[in-house]
Amino acid sequence: MNQFLGYRRPDGKVGVRNHLAIISCSIYANRVVAAISERVPQAVPIMHQGGIGQSGVDLAQTIRTLIGTGLNPNAAACLIIAAGNENIDPYTLAEPIERTGKPVKTLNIMTTGGTSVAIEQGICLAGQLLLKLSTSKREPCSMAELVIGLECGGSDFTSGLASNPTLGQVADHLVLAGGTVILSETTELIGAEHILARRAISPNVSQRIVEIVQRYENRVLATGFDMRGGNPSPGNIAGGLTTIEEKSLGCVVKGGTTPVMNVVEYADLVNDRGLVVMDTPGNDVESVTGMVAGGAQIVLFTTGRGTPTGNPLAPVIKVTGNSLTAAAMATNVDVDVSDILTGDMTIEEAGRVLYQVLQEVASGRTVEAEEHGNMEFAIHRIGMTI
DSSP states (O other): OOOHHHHHHHHEEEEEOOEEEEEEESSSHHHHHHHHHHHHHTEEEEOOOOSOOOEEEEEEEEHHHHHHHHSTTEEEEEEEEEOOSSOHHHHHHHHHHHHTOOOOEEEEEHHHTSHHHHHHHHHHHHHHHHHTTTTTOEEEEEEGOEEEEEOOOOHHHHHIIHHHHHHHHHHHHHHHOOHHHHHHGGGGTTTTHHHTTTTBBSHHHHHHHHHHHHHHHHHHTTTTOOOOTTOOOOOOOOTOOOOOOHHHHHGGGGSSOEEEEEEETTOOOOOEEEEEEEEOOOOHHHHHHHHTTOOEEEEEOOOOSSSOOOOSSSSSSHEEEEOHHHHTTTTTTTTEETHHHHTTTTTHHHHHHHHHEEEEETTTTOOHHHHHTTTOOOOOOOSSOO
């Protein structure tokens, strides 16, 4: 059955979780955000290091990411906390989120009387928002309503041979069902970008794929480091990968075989159906943050060597093709597809298993990252702090 049970939002989008997002405008507000989230059920903290000393495109990216996070349909309501002296006005974040019909409240620490008072007032405001969340009920929704992000972290030789091809199967199934898939990690397209560019829906999209890779390489080269011909991660090398090109060839198979419909910037709202490329760094937490801000309700995350990270809003399903990792990190891995390498399971069979898990998680099944409280959130910086 090509359905799951989700939460229909006022703007028509569907959430797979019913969270109250407590969003910090800056690092100065993080303590208040954390304290409120600890004392309010269903609340998740959206905390970051930015909002202070940022300008231009860097500040714009932070604002875009925070707005996108609030717009994600897994956030049923938002409470936005400002210190009162940052670069980000809380109403700048609140206004586009409110336009979707989602309940939003704001709080200014300075004007409420400081940290202690702000925490108590924030708990009160959160309680009011929770009353509105309590009326939300799951209902049958088409798999076409899903936007999933694809990520790999702690890659080893099993990633490209087993777990990443399994994600490719799921990506194709979901696209066929009318859903949306986001392929991220621009640094892990280096050396394989031409393969992805050949699958673009148009010459313009093909050119954009090449452009974002070149742009990223140029930024890295400006620091005096050349990524081609080497591998940026010691863990990858220990896991049997020899070059970044080899790693990239394993990475692109996560996107399956369907045409690339569009290329979007980091944390841009994804409106296309089908396979979309988002320009993100290879850093797992920053990449996942960008995709969730772009609308991903669930992230499929492959790991050969084991990575426990999660996200505050979106369940992150961990998949490994390494039997040793599956045993050593059993409480961090959700799906073990290592039988592909022994010949006891085909990639197609693994894809069907993972697609079933995707449906179950979309309907409310919790994943290991949620069980352990892994709620990492980091916004990719593209400018200097001033």
